[in-house]
Amino acid sequence: MKPVYYENGALKMLDQTLLPTEEVTHSYTDYREIAAAIVDMIVRGAPAIGVTAGYGVYFGALEFEGLPRGAFLKEMETVCQVLRATRPTAVNLFWAVDRMEGVIENNAEKTPAEITALLKTEADAICSEDIQMCRDMGAYGAELIHRKDTILTHCNAGALATADYGTALGVVRAAWEAGKEISVYADETRPFLQGARLTAYELHKDGIPVTLITDNMAGWMMKQGKIDCVVVGADRIARNGDVANKIGTYSVSILAKAHGIPFYVAAPTSTIDFNMWSGDDIVIEERDTREISHIKGQQIAPDGVRMENPAFDVTPHQNVTAIITEKGVVYPPFDLSIPRLQDK
Ligand code: MRU
Secondary structure (H helix, E strand, O other): OOOEEEEOOEEEEEOOOOOOOOOOEEEEOOHHHHHHHHHOOOOOOHHHHHHHHHHHHHHHHHHHOOOOHHHHHHHHHHHHHHHHOOOOOOHHHHHHHHHHHHHHHHOOOOOHHHHHHHHHHHHHHHHHHHHHHHHHHHHHHHOOOOOOOEEEEOOOOEHHHOOOOEOHHHHHHHHHHOOOOOEEEEEOOOOOOHHHHHHHHHHHHHOOOEEEEOHHHHHHHHHOOOOOEEEEOOOEEEOOOOEEEEOOHHHHHHHHHHOOOOEEEEOOHHHEEOOOOOHHHOOOOEOOOHHHHEEOOEEOOOOOOOOOOEOEEEEOHHHOOEEEEOOEEEOOOHHHHHHHHHOO
């Protein structure tokens, strides 16, 4: 299941706002529209946003490659700025745009058309590397999952959140493919319902047993011994192991700790912000409160009531049992084990 891919000169995106009831794929060639698709969450999930932004830079270059070099480089600064301004929390966006910008800077003496061709190669590489990283994470993570385990996950860290296969759900898929007869509890993940609309959709489609619960049921499921471990994705991991992920992840981590259940985070090293020392510095995106007051256009809260809609929270490293990356599994103390990943 590929939520974002390049085909026949266009960037294709499966519209995740319409899932699970409609499967509609849109085509994009304008970087501004690609940026808007990230803001509107047509595409979402940290790695998928990174892949999309990579292609966004390429389509910007394609638009301006006819300009003289100086003017081209100036326009490319704007393209990168517009893409960077889409969503603040997931570091993969900045990581991908930085990588594309590196290609421009390292080849500034080349013609705009030559740079554009190199940008296409780089965007393709970001996309294919993401799939490989998910596969590698899956293989490492599956080792932590026992036969017949029931795994709780929050939000969607699946194929739909990456170029394919998924991070947390990549671990689930790899364990399932290894014949481990696992099953999954998916938190519905208010307010955007990534768990109900996307995680339940993709696992159900793959025939992996999934039970959908509302967010406030997770503790009770743990109390009854129904959950063996938690596996979630991440949007940004600080150098000390603090993990930003979808709002509600922090609560799940506390519940897991209270019940003695392992809490695993699956994320590629592109999600680690090696320059950020602690989760306290992570910018948390605030989204439109209409996501809370309305469900599918239906108003569910009184007019004029005060609301807050932080899209992410930060789970302190003390609540994280291990972080599964494409380079292996790292354990506390994370301030020692995470920096080692940079040189691996
Ligand atoms: O707001 P979203 O849907 O982009 O948030 C997504 C998440 O929080 C995911 O858990 C995270 O990006 C990891 S995806 C592999």
